[in-house]
Structures are given as C-alpha cells and as structure tokens.
Amino acid sequence: MKKRFKKIPETVIRRLPRYYRYLERLKDEGIDHISSRKLADVMELTASQIRQDLNCLGEFGQHGYGYKTSQLIQVIAKTLGIDKSQNVVIIGAGRMGQALAGYGRLNKSGFNIISIFDKNPKVIGNIVNNLKVQDVEEIDGFVENNLVDVGIICISNDEGPMVAEKLANLGIKAIWNFSPVDIKPSENVIVENVHLIESLTILSYKLREKKVIDGMVDEIIGD
C-alpha cells in the first residue's frame, strides 16, 4: 500500500538532528526509555514542546512510560532519510574538503564519501582519507557509473553556483554548499548553504553584549 506523505514543519525538521544526537547519547548510556519530561531536561526544551515535535512523527510514547529510545532513534532516522546509506562526492580537495572527507560523523550518519574531485593538477592524485583525488573533468563519467545522492561543494572561489548547475545536470539532486556564494535551490536540486562564519559572528555579538552588561565596554548601538 502506498503510504501518505506527511509534511512536517521545517522548524521541527531543523530540531530533529538534535533529538537524534541526544537520543543516541542516551542509548549509548544504556537508557532504554525516557519520559518527555526527562528528555526536556536533557535538551533544555519544555516537555510540551517535545511532545508536540514528536507527535509530528506519528503515534508513539505511552502515558507514564515515555518513549522507547531505540524506537525514537529509528523513527527519526527514517524521517531524516539517514536510515539508509547515501553516496556523497566532494568537489574541492582543499582544507575544508579534506576536513569533511575525514569527518567521522558523516560516515556514522550513513553518508559514504565515494569520491573527491579537484581541478588543481598539484592536488589530483593525492590521497585524502583513503580516496585518490580525481580530476574534476572526469566527474561526468563517474556520476554516470555511480549512484550519487549528495554533492558537497568545498571550493573557495565564486564558482559554486556553476558547479552546482553542472552537478544538477548530471542528476545529483542535493547540494551541501560550503563555497562562499549562496546556491539557489531549483526545481531539480535541493540546497543547504553553510556559512560557518555566521555562527562565529553571533558568538561575537553575544561576547560584545556580555562586555556591555559587565561594564567592560560602553555601548552596542551608537548615536
């Protein structure tokens, strides 16, 4: 039977990886069941928020008994599509590309990096995390012969949107973009743009705010 597609609000989706992370940790600690109240404590949310969020995923959790950790992990993994492994290629074998190629959490969450590409002749042929860096000119053939779910763009110049278009034309439907220019999603391709600097900038704001409150500097807003 074909199952109905249930749309989950984006705000909830954006919280799910955090649930997943905390629940995996609880499971590792041997905790089989957890009440929404206890989960709320751990995650610093309210119990009602947690019940609301998890209700979006279906019917589970028993009154007075709580959630079964492993079941919840399974449902979240399935919802997020990380219950099955996905093939990933990296474009750009610079420092960020190398860091992501060696980022343990990717593999743990079912993302298999199957190839890494670069256009720099000095980098092509190098070994990064057991993968030989391939010439980006050869990507067409590679994608034709391998199922690729996600392309990670790790170039440092402004050519990200161009690279993304090429990947989309090859049939890659999801782009994780670390290059400086935002890539716009289209009908054919889904995009998450990552700007690491944004979270550092927010940290900087909070530091400035703290300094003002602590009386170390005078003002935030001039005039």
Place this chain on the structure above:
Amino acid sequence: MKKRFKKIPETVIRRLPRYYRYLERLKDEGIDHISSRKLADVMELTASQIRQDLNCLGEFGQHGYGYKTSQLIQVIAKTLGIDKSQNVVIIGAGRMGQALAGYGRLNKSGFNIISIFDKNPKVIGNIVNNLKVQDVEEIDGFVENNLVDVGIICISNDEGPMVAEKLANLGIKAIWNFSPVDIKPSENVIVENVHLIESLTILSYKLREKKVIDGMVDEIIGD
C-alpha cells in the same frame, strides 16, 4: 556619556550575518544605495521584514532613498562586534582545526588566529597556516601573555566541555565549539555549538521528501 544598551531579539541577530554578507557583495558591485524592496528581492525576504529587522539597529534609511550600503555595513559590523579585530586560538590541529585556521572568511571578518594548540606530539611543531602548532600544556602561559577573545575547540573526542572549562578559567569568554559534545554556556562563558552534520541531515530529509513527491520512493512516515 554612557550609551544605553539596546537588546536585539536573537532571531534578528541570527539574520544579521546574512545581511552583512549580501551588503558586502552589493558594495563590491558598486551599489551605494539600496531600497528595502530591492534588498528584499536579493535576500528573498519581504521588504517589511527587512525594515523591521533594520529598525532594531537604530534610525536610518530615508523614505524614497533607501539605505546607504556602506553605512548599513558599518552599523551591522558594530552591532555584531566585528568592526574591531578579535584574537582567536584554536585547540586541536586536526583536519577541522587546520581548515578553520585557513578559512579566509575568519580573517576578513576581523578574527585573527594567533595560535593553534594540540596535545599530540606528532602534530606539535608542525606549521599550519604560518603558525607553529604549540603544546596545549603551554596554553596557560600563552593566554596570560596574550589577549584572547575566542577559543575554537576542534578536538574530535568527548573532552570538549573539559577544555572549555579550562579556557574559561583562563579568562576566555567565548567558545566556538566543533567538538561532538555540546558545551553548556555558563555565567562566565558564551558558547556556540556547531554540528555540521545537522545541516546535512536536513538536506537528507528534503531529498527524501523530494523523492516521495516525485514518486521515486513510497513513503516518509512508516507505521
């Protein structure tokens, strides 16, 4: 005169780095003035959202004339505390630490990486982005002799919270955490926890959603 501290909602703060990024790009393209309507088009927000957000920063923008790009950049930079340079140390000279040490946007936004530390004897003494990796045992003396605003934790094990406590005791007030365990902020220290995998997981959800809509897979929520 001591200036009044004006609290800006966190949701607005979290959007400011994006404004900053777009405005810098517009300035680079030679655009001196921009209406909220045009800015809304570029940033894919509504004009009223933009006027609301920027109103939080003070009084500017003239009816029928719009915002002066450079002024807006200046005010946002000041609000975010990136108008002045800040000293940063990195703990952990693995791939992610190296990637951040060489991440051009940091320097552009006024974050100067002044040292990088590791505990691995094989790594200590290596050169990363013109900095010699120092023994983490020497961090006390270093922080005593240098003004350090931000500590970036790039270790891959579970010792992040311990490292953060040490940095806080040394007087470092802001932690940018890339290690797998969340660090809780305290009265003395501000924290931004970064989990790269979260945005990839969201991409994965959207990919799965697209496949369901396109009829490539049957369901998202099972029973």
